[in-house]
Amino acid sequence: MRQFKKMLVKLSELERRKRYLKKKMRLRRQRHLKLEVNTAMKRLFKKQQNLFFLSLVCFICLGLIIFFVYGLSPNKEPLANETLENNVSLTQTEIIFRHPLTGKKSHQVINKPSVYSVMVENSADAWPLSGLEKAFLVIEAPVEGNIPRFLAFYSSDVEVEKIGPVRSARPYYLDWANEFFSLYAHVGGSDQALDLIASGETFDLNQFFFGSFFWRSSDRFAPHNVYTSSELLSQAFEQKKNKGYAREPLYEVWSFKDHLIPTNFHDVPEVSIQFSPVFGYEATWVYEPSMNRYERKQNGQKFLLQNGEMIFADNIAIMITDITVINAIGHRSIRTLGQGEAIILQDGQIILGSWKKNSVKNRLRFYDENNQEIIWNPGITWVEVVSLKEAVQF
Incomplete structure (x- = not known):
């Protein structure tokens, strides 16, 4: 227990x-x-x-x-477009950008658009012409018989319904087309020009091989009846881009200033370029002080386009260089590289200066008598290419 x-x-x-x-x-x-x-x-x-x-x-x-x-x-001052490629100007209240090709002001950044360059005929059989009023740059240089031909440059962001008549290529035009890495539209060309194109340096659109991007008009006879448009050029560009052939817009840009109406200018009412005046190829630029621009006349008459528009330019540059006839056909050789004398017409003033182009891919540039680069009015610029100062009459 x-x-x-x-x-x-x-x-x-x-x-x-x-x-x-x-x-x-x-x-x-x-x-x-x-x-x-x-x-x-x-x-x-x-x-x-x-x-x-x-x-x-x-x-x-x-x-x-x-x-x-x-x-x-x-209070920053406006910046030149060599500092900012889109020509940015800073003010106290807003930031203003400029179009890389025209210099026109914008409130938004404008990336470099692609460029289309088109060979446009200027013989009497081709008149009236179409589309030149929409080009931001036109270079006029002589071909056979000293008859001038135009290389018209178009920004890809501009609509142009009809451009032409489109004609054949010449070698010196290639040097100007290639500085924009542009799509170069033409109908055939001289042997020398076609050989250069075949080397692959030119972003080429030859109507012989790409006929779908051109058309022939029935209101005039061949070969003065081939035309294209910005829409067709854009389609051609996209097709080539999809195949890996398109060129990037790596071109250099010019500097631009504000478009001002001058109150005191040198009295030069008109300037004439004597290409072949006997046959009606005298180009005359008449200054309009009220608009601060130049109106083009051909052989003393208003140079009207097919749509009734007149040709105006905000800047005129006359490039004096070596031009020689190289064969019995009358083909010419024009020196496009290096430097030479130039005459610039701007704001009613005559500027005696020079031109320079260091390589095919470098931009053609113009300078004043103090070797300062020209700052251009925004808008349209025409370049006249001649061999002697005597070809220019004031």
């Missing part, structure tokens, strides 16, 4: 110890859980502190950048 009581006492003791251990383990788990919660809260608080300080540092840095960019230099 005594032993039985002892066993009951031991069992009771064991039961108490068991309850004690359970309670102890429960308290230990609670303390451990509380410790983990505290640790997690500390880590979260530390991360919040780090994010707060990082945000504060970023906010301070942004404020300093805004202060140094705008606070210290609110």
Whole structure:
């Protein structure tokens, strides 16, 4: 009996110890859980502190950048387009951009558009012509018989319904077309020009092989009836681009200024370029002071296009260079590279200066008598290519 009581006492003791251990383990788990919660809260608080300080540092840095960019230099002068290729001008109230090809102002950045260049005939059988009024640049140079031919340059962001008549290529025009990495549209060409095109340097669109991008008009006889349009040129460009032949618009840009109406200008009412005046190929530019632009006449008459539009230019550059006849057909060789004398007509003024073109891919540039590069009026520029100063009459 005594032993039985002892066993009951031991069992009771064991039961108490068991309850004690359970309670102890429960308290230990609670303390451990509380410790983990505290640790997690500390880590979260530390991360919040780090994010707060990082945000504060970023906010301070942004404020300093805004202060140094705008606070210290609110009156910046306009920047030339050699600094920013889109001709960005900064004023106190707004940022003005310029079109890379025309120099016209815009409130938005204008990326360099692709350029299309088209050989346009200027013989009497081709008159009246089409599409020249939409070109941002036209280069006029003589071919056989000293009859001038136009190389008209179009920005790909301009719509032109009809361009032409389109005629054949000559080698010197290739040098001007290639400085824009332009799509060069023509109908055949001289042997020398076609050999140069075959070398692969020119982004070529020959009507002989790409006839679907041209059409023949029924209102005149061949070969004076081939035309194209900006839509067809764009289609040709996209087709060649998809085949990997398109050229990136890596051309250099000219500098432009604001188009101002001069109050005092040199009295030069008109300038004539004597290509072949006996046969009606005397080009005359007449200055209009009220519009600060030049109107073109051909052999003393208004030079009207097929749509009734007249030809106007905001700048005229006369390039004087070496021109020689190289065969019995009358093909000419014109020096396009290097430098030479030039006459620039702008704002009613005559500027005696020079031209320079260092390589085929470099832009043709013009300079004044102090060797400062010409800054052009925005709009349309015509370049007249002649061999002697005597071919220019004031």
